[in-house]
Amino acid sequence: MDENIVLKIENLEKSFKNFKAVDGLNIEVEKGEIYGFLGPNGAGKSTTIRIILSLLKHDKGNVYFFGEKFTNHSRELFSRIGALVEKPDFYLYLSAYRNLKYFSELYGHKFSKNKLYETLEMVGLSGREDDKVKTYSLGMKQRLGLAQALIHDPELIILDEPTNGLDPQGMREVRNLLTDLAVNKGKTIFLSSHILKEVESMATSMAIINKGKTIVEGKVQELLKNSQTHIYIETNNLPNNFNFENNKDIKVIKIEKNNIELEANKNVITSVIDKLRSDNIEIYSVNSVNSLEEYFIQLTGENNVS
C-alpha cells in the first residue's frame, strides 16, 4: 500500500441496532494534508472518528494507518497518532500539568518537565498549568485537549471540532498552529468541523459525508471549481420587467430594484454583464462567491447547514 497515504478508510460500516451510522465509507488522507471531514449533524463523522481510534467496533471494512492495516494487535501505531475526540474531558481533580503528564506517560516513556510546560505554553495555557482542570473554561480545556494530542509529536493528528468553545482570537491561534504544523512540520491533520469557513480556509483536501456515506472527496480547490457560484450584482434602477429569460445556465435567486443575485457557473459572468449592458443598465459592482458553504448546501441539502 502507498505509504504516502497516512489514513485510509475502506468500506467502513457500523450499525447501532437498526440504524446504519456508517454505510460503506471510503476515505484517503495523504501525508502533509489538512483534511477536512464535513457532514451535517448525524452524518456519521464522530462515529467514524471513534471507529478509526478503536473506541467503537465496526461491523465491516478496514482502517489503515501509514499503509498498515489497523488491528487490535497493532496499537503501537497509536504512538504516531494524536487525537482529540469530541469535547475535551479531563480528570477535573488534577491540574492541567498532571493531566498532560498522565496522558503522556501512557505512551510508555517519560516526557521532561520542560517538554510538558513547552506544550502547554504552545497551546496558550502558560500561567494556568498548575490550576486544577475543574477551574478551566471550555476554551481552556480545548487548548489542553490540543496539548495532549500534540505532546508526543505525532505524524497524524485527528481532531474533532478543535476550535469549539474558543473565542475568535483563540480560534485564529489554533488555526495558525494547525496550519504551521502541516505546512512547516509536515504533519497530517484530519479535521472534523462544523465551521465550514474554518475548513475552507485551512483544508487542502476534504470529504463531505451524509448518512454514513462519502458524497464527495477531493482537493478543496478542485471541488469548489465545479460548484455553482453565487453572483451578486449592484446596478442602477432596473426596469420592472427585467429578467434573464432563455438562459438555462442561470438560476435567478432574486432581482430587486438595484440588486441581482444569481446562481451560475463563473463562466457566465461575462454574458450576464453583456446582457445588462445591452439593456443599458449601469453596473456598480459584481461579486462572485464560491464558498464551501454553498457547495455543502448543494450536496447535503439546505436544512443540514450548521
Place this chain on the structure above:
Amino acid sequence: MFLKLVKLELFKIFSKWRTYIGFIAIGVLVPIIHLAMLAEGETLIEVSTRVLRSSFDFNGELINGYMVTRIIMQFLFINIPLLITLVGGDMLAGEATSGTYRLVLIRPISRLQLVIAKFTAGSIYVALLVIWLFILALGLGVLIFGTGDMIVVRYSINIIPEADVLWRYGISIGYSFLSMWVVYTISFFFSSFVENSIGPIITTMAILIVLNILNMVDIGAFSTIQELFFTTHMNAWIILFDEKIDYAAFFRSALILIGHVLVLSISTFIYFNKKDINS
C-alpha cells in the same frame, strides 16, 4: 508497560478524596472501639462467658490486644465492604462519567492491559485497606491491652497460646483480603456496564444485603444454595481461631471466593475488551 499502568491507576485512585473515606472511617472507628473496650470490655466478656462461668473458673486478664483485634474485625467486616464499593464501583464507570476513555484508549495500550491494570490497582487499594485495619486494630490493641494467650469464645472456649496467635492473624489477613476482593470484583464487574458509578455501588450493596438476609433463612433445602453465596464464606477466617482448625472447610470457602473473583473478573475483562465506548 503494565506496571506503569498500574502505577498510573494507583496515582488516580489516591488523587480522589473518596479513596480516603475508607481509611478515615477505619482510622476513626477502630480507636473508638478500643476505647469502648477499655471502658466496657470486662462487662462484655463477662456477659459472653456467663454460661461458661457456672462450670469454669476464670482467673486473670481475659482481654488483651489479640482478643480485641478479633472483635474489631468481626464488627468492621460488616461495614468495610460498603467502603470498598465506593472505589470499586467507580473504577470503570467513573472514567466513563468523566469522558476520559476518549483520551486514554487512543494511546498505544490495549483495553485488556488497561482493564487488568485498573483491576490490579483497585485490588491493591483493597489490600491496603485490610492491612490498615489490621495494623490499627492489632497495633493499638497490643499497645492498650497488651499481649498474652488469646481467648476465643465461639461454640466453646478456645485458648490459643500467644506463640500461635500471630501466624493465625497472618493467614486471616490474607483471607480477609480475599473476602473484600470478592466485593471489590462485584462492584468492578457492574462498573463495566454503566457510565455512572452510583449504579454499581448501589447494586453491589443490594446484593450484599439480599444475600446476607438469605443466609439467615434456616431451611434445610436452602442450605445447598447458601453454600454458593460468597457472603456465606466471607467470615470463614474465624475458623483460623478454633483450637483445631478445620482446614477442609477453610480451603473450600477460600476456593468458592476465588471462584467468584475469577469468574467475575474474567467476565469483566472480556466484556470491557469488546464494548463500544460511547461516553
